[in-house]
Amino acid sequence: MPHYCTLIPGDGIGPEVAHAAVRAVDATGVDICWKRAELNEAIILESGKTLPQYLLDSLNETRVGLKGPVTTPVAGGFQSVNVALRKALDLFANVRPVRTLPGIKTRFEDVRIDMVIFRENTEDLYSGLEHEIVKDVVTSLKVITRTASERIARYAFNYAKKNGRKKVTAIHKANIMKLADGLFLRCCREVAQQFPDIQYKELIVDNASMQLVMRPETFDILLLPNLYGDIVSDLAAGLVGGLGIVPGANMGETHAVFEAVHGSAPDIAGQGKANPTALMLSSVMLLIHIGETNAAHKLQSSIESVYREGKYLTGDVGGSATTEEFTDAVVRFLKG
Numbered sequence: 001m002p003h004y005c006t007l008i009p010g011d012g013i014g015p016e017v018a019h020a021a022v023r024a025v026d027a028t029g030v031d032i033c034w035k036r037a038e039l040n041e042a043i044i045l046e047s048g049k050t051l052p053q054y055l056l057d058s059l060n061e062t063r064v065g066l067k068g069p070v071t072t073p074v075a076g077g078f079q080s081v082n083v084a085l086r087k088a089l090d091l092f093a094n095v096r097p098v099r100t101l102p103g104i105k106t107r108f109e110d111v112r113i114d115m116v117i118f119r120e121n122t123e124d125l126y127s128g129l130e131h132e133i134v135k136d137v138v139t140s141l142k143v144i145t146r147t148a149s150e151r152i153a154r155y156a157f158n159y160a161k162k163n164g165r166k167k168v169t170a171i172h173k174a175n176i177m178k179l180a181d182g183l184f185l186r187c188c189r190e191v192a193q194q195f196p197d198i199q200y201k202e203l204i205v206d207n208a209s210m211q212l213v214m215r216p217e218t219f220d221i222l223l224l225p226n227l228y229g230d231i232v233s234d235l236a237a238g239l240v241g242g243l244g245i246v247p248g249a250n251m252g253e254t255h256a257v258f259e260a261v262h263g264s265a266p267d268i269a270g271q272g273k274a275n276p277t278a279l280m281l282s283s284v285m286l287l288i289h290i291g292e293t294n295a296a297h298k299l300q301s302s303i304e305s306v307y308r309e310g311k312y313l314t315g316d317v318g319g320s321a322t323t324e325e326f327t328d329a330v331v332r333f334l335k336g
């Protein structure tokens with residue numbers, strides 16, 4: 001029996017990196033039947049719906065998705081598809097492992113970075129509740145609930161326990177947002193008490209940002225509300241070589257959608273320059289999720305081998321290879 005998986009190529013560099021990731025996953029030999037569901041700016045504008053029904057139907061059938069980025073218009077236009085999908089399927093946990101890859105030159109060459117970011121994915125300032133009270137006066141509501149905060153905290157601590165991680169750091173701004181971030185923090189503390197073997201720390205988000213740049217190797221698991229999680233994810237990606245290499249997973253009770261941290265990168269779309277590593281590593285997480293751990297390890301180590309060899313890297317990480325050439329190299333290691 002094959003595994004069924006919804007493939008959402010997205011737009012911008014999405015179709016290029018999705019094609020590359022599918023080639024790599026298929027080359028592991030695992031039997032996946034990809035159910036392609038198109039989603040891009042043109043479809044959304046034409047249908048007037050952020051999430052077409054066929055996409056939700058497909059994900060409700062397969063329960064697993066591999067997703068490329070979809071462009072979100074800035075300051076106006078339609079609602080973010082990524083946010084809408086996370087809410088529609090209640091994908092409450094955004095999990096982003098940030099790790100040093102072999103052979104990449106970063107500012108932290110002598111330091112091994114290995115952290116996992118847990119970002120709450122359904123509320124906070126992403127509630128989309130914005131109002132213009134009177135002309136030129138706008139409010140934007142930050143929603144924090146006990147249910148969502150406990151849920152993401154429990155998910156992060158359970159992950160830590162299962163994966164032998166030592167420390168969880170909750171990141172907040174509860175000195176200013178005493179009620180909202182205060183509630184988030186209270187929930188983290190309560191959950192932390194149920195995991196006495198795991199060290200629990202708290203950092204204010206501004207200090208956390210500085211510590212991440214100065215001592216990235218001291219971080220293990222990071223636990224954050226939605227907005228700080230978004231910003232800190234890109235910061236952390238910068239520590240290990242950029243958005244081209246950091247994977248992610250949106251996890252819910254019933255569904256899981258795997259997607260890179262990066263957006264649709266319109267500046268390089270259609271030029272064969274996109275680094276597909278982030279979506280390939282997201283596919284490694286997908287393979288683990290569906291129980292194909294051997295294929296996952298094979299794919300992970302083939303990607304690492306290409307980096308170690310250093311001959312077929314894309315421009316964002318200092319090489320000159322195209323998306324296709326990098327993918328060919330990964331496939332060669334997989335088959336070799």
Ligand code: ATP
Binds near residue numbers: 244245263265267268
């Ligand atoms: P969003 O708000 O949708 O997350 P963003 O504003 O964070 O998007 P991205 O689309 O992620 O922006 O791109 C940020 C920068 O990183 C761009 O210069 C882009 O070219 C680069 N970039 C992003 N992803 C990749 C990739 N896979 N390979 C190479 N460069 C990338």
